[in-house]
Amino acid sequence: MNQLIKKNNLKEFRFAFLIHPRGFEDIYVKYPIARYIPKWLLRKILLMTGPLVVGKIYGLKTNDGEEVKGEIIAIPMTGRDMMKDRKKASREVERGVKLASNRGNRIIGLGSLTSVVVSGGVDMVGKYKTKITNGNALTVFMAFEGIRTICQKKDIDMSKAKFAIIGATGSIGSGISKLLIRDGGVQNAILIGRTPEHLQKAKAEFIRLNPNLSIEVSDNLTQVADVDVVVVATSAEGTILTSEKLKKNAIIYDVTQPQNVSKSISLERPDVVVVDGAISKLPEGVGYTTKMGLSKGEAFSCMAETMILAKEKYNDDFSVGHVSLENVDTIARLARENGFKRAPLRSWGKIIL
Numbered sequence: 001m002n003q004l005i006k007k008n009n010l011k012e013f014r015f016a017f018l019i020h021p022r023g024f025e026d027i028y029v030k031y032p033i034a035r036y037i038p039k040w041l042l043r044k045i046l047l048m049t050g051p052l053v054v055g056k057i058y059g060l061k062t063n064d065g066e067e068v069k070g071e072i073i074a075i076p077m078t079g080r081d082m083m084k085d086r087k088k089a090s091r092e093v094e095r096g097v098k099l100a101s102n103r104g105n106r107i108i109g110l111g112s113l114t115s116v117v118v119s120g121g122v123d124m125v126g127k128y129k130t131k132i133t134n135g136n137a138l139t140v141f142m143a144f145e146g147i148r149t150i151c152q153k154k155d156i157d158m159s160k161a162k163f164a165i166i167g168a169t170g171s172i173g174s175g176i177s178k179l180l181i182r183d184g185g186v187q188n189a190i191l192i193g194r195t196p197e198h199l200q201k202a203k204a205e206f207i208r209l210n211p212n213l214s215i216e217v218s219d220n221l222t223q224v225a226d227v228d229v230v231v232v233a234t235s236a237e238g239t240i241l242t243s244e245k246l247k248k249n250a251i252i253y254d255v256t257q258p259q260n261v262s263k264s265i266s267l268e269r270p271d272v273v274v275v276d277g278a279i280s281k282l283p284e285g286v287g288y289t290t291k292m293g294l295s296k297g298e299a300f301s302c303m304a305e306t307m308i309l310a311k312e313k314y315n316d317d318f319s320v321g322h323v324s325l326e327n328v329d330t331i332a333r334l335a336r337e338n339g340f341k342r343a344p345l346r347s348w349g350k351i352i353l
Helices: 024-030 032-036 039-049 079-084 086-102 119-124 136-153 171-182 196-209 221-226 301-311 325-337
Strands: 013-019 052-058 068-074 107-110 131-133 162-166 188-192 214-218 229-232 251-254 273-276 279-281 298-300
Touching: 013 052, 013 086, 013 301, 024 032, 024 039, 068 086, 068 301, 079 086, 086 107, 086 119, 107 119, 107 301, 119 131, 131 301, 136 171, 136 229, 136 251, 136 273, 136 279, 136 301, 136 325, 162 171, 162 221, 171 188, 171 196, 171 229, 171 325, 188 196, 188 221, 196 214, 279 301, 298 301, 301 325
Parallel strands: 013 068, 013 107, 107 131, 162 188, 162 229, 188 214, 229 251, 251 273
Antiparallel strands: 052 068, 279 298
């Protein structure tokens, strides 16, 4: 039975989405005066402040015309700081979830690394009177749609091209890999990750989807040197992919936030196309008040997934831990029904397709 029959009948449905600053520049955009504060002191001030409401999500209504109220809650740690101290980051995310729950929000979306540090949301399930989604199901679907689109534009036959998925054992990387194999006809892939036993497990799972799949595993990024399409879906700190490691005319689809692909590639390798990954176009009139570095009417797909579930008054945890293809198919259908689409493809913020 489709799990989306689990709807909440409350008259007013509220939801929240958790974010964090990718770096100090994000903080300076929101609070310009912070530029004059030493970073060590700014870190202390932020942590003393704790999670706080920094914006609203507006324009959402149920199919019955009821308003759905959303708010954005910021976790006061940069992406780098979260990766350096995951225990502290996990505590701050839990504080954010508790704040959202206490404010009456019925479902909470975990943006970017706020999901990673709590095991894809698993650690938060059942702790408070709210439901959890990490947004990865729609992220996987929009990423796949983007990859298929850019391959068509570049006349790349996905069944003949070689793909690399960096972060293939993670929730998003695993989900994208499954769609590439099941729906994209990919026959040749290399899975790149840090843990050999996880890579072997993923390899076995993907071969079950396609027994004829030619698949390798590696923990070495130099293996992308002969790859046509590189999907970057890691939770690593800083830049991991630079121009010298890439094949001529390669395509890089980067799902990460903060991005793990060096911007120098655009200058050093004009033959390489870098795509900003997994962005959703929102229905007309839907938006949010917090600056996230995206164009008006667009949102990261993890945020869009939370909006869709709220619009449906969904009353259960949805994407937690690893993404299932069932959830990807479900959220893809709901996105179409509710007017959420893939945004135009961009490279470093500029529309390319």
